[in-house]
Amino acid sequence: MTPPPIGQLNLHIPVTPILLFSILAILIVLWGVFTIVIRYHWKNYGTGKLEVFTMNFFYFVGSIILIVLMVVFALLYLASVA
């Protein structure tokens, strides 16, 4: 028995704003847990205060930029629905 072609598969994923906001929430929670773990390692096993400070700075700046971009895109999607 041969599998049906991809186009004939009965799959349907509705991409709603709620889905985007749910993904955003899950990612932020994951990021929070990851941040706690990674900062624990840096704080306890890091070998230089300046190095740890620099890593913290770049980590938080990059993370905040990406989170803000995700929020903006989710809001834009919500606006495009309305």
Added chain:
Amino acid sequence: MIEIDKNERVLRIVRKHWFVLLGDLFLLTICLMIPVLLLFTLRTLPFATFFSWSGSSAVAQGFFVIAWLFIVWMIGWALWTNYYLDVLIVTDKRVFTIEQHGLFRRTSSSFRIDRIQNTTVEQSGIIQTLLGFGTIRLETASESENFVGTFITNPYEIKKFINEMHDTAVEKSQLVHTEGSASPVKGVAFASPLPHKSVEPFQSSDDVDKR
């Protein structure tokens, strides 16, 4: 935590060569390519029919791309932390080796610098020779496992430094030994570098004659 005493001075912190990071960078590059491939696939194969967009599909796709970048960002920091926490610390008394395996597994060991018996450096291949990194082996007097550090930057320089520190530590312990044995107080044992070995009290030649 790195168990360094307050009166112990950190002399050198040695990390692995940046060449180790190339494998991680390759992995991250592949991860970054995945959304591009997916977007291409969505346009060529009929996968697009699986999704129904309530709003602008371009905006939603942008959201997913950034969400993926965010995941890759976290993977990248995990890989960096794994690299950053692998260190060889040389103090004026001991050598610490810390090996980080992922985020939740860590091996840390230390040994006295005056216990080192042999230091070996191994560089094999054109890449290791040209980029100046290699394997360093530290053999100690104890029966426990010897230290093997791979991808160490400037291994010959580190070997020289450790040997110098070892000589200084041995000279210092010999000095303490000599000063201790020259104690004028009868019956006072001299300081021994071997903590578990019993030491006979100092006996003058007169004491031996009296017996």
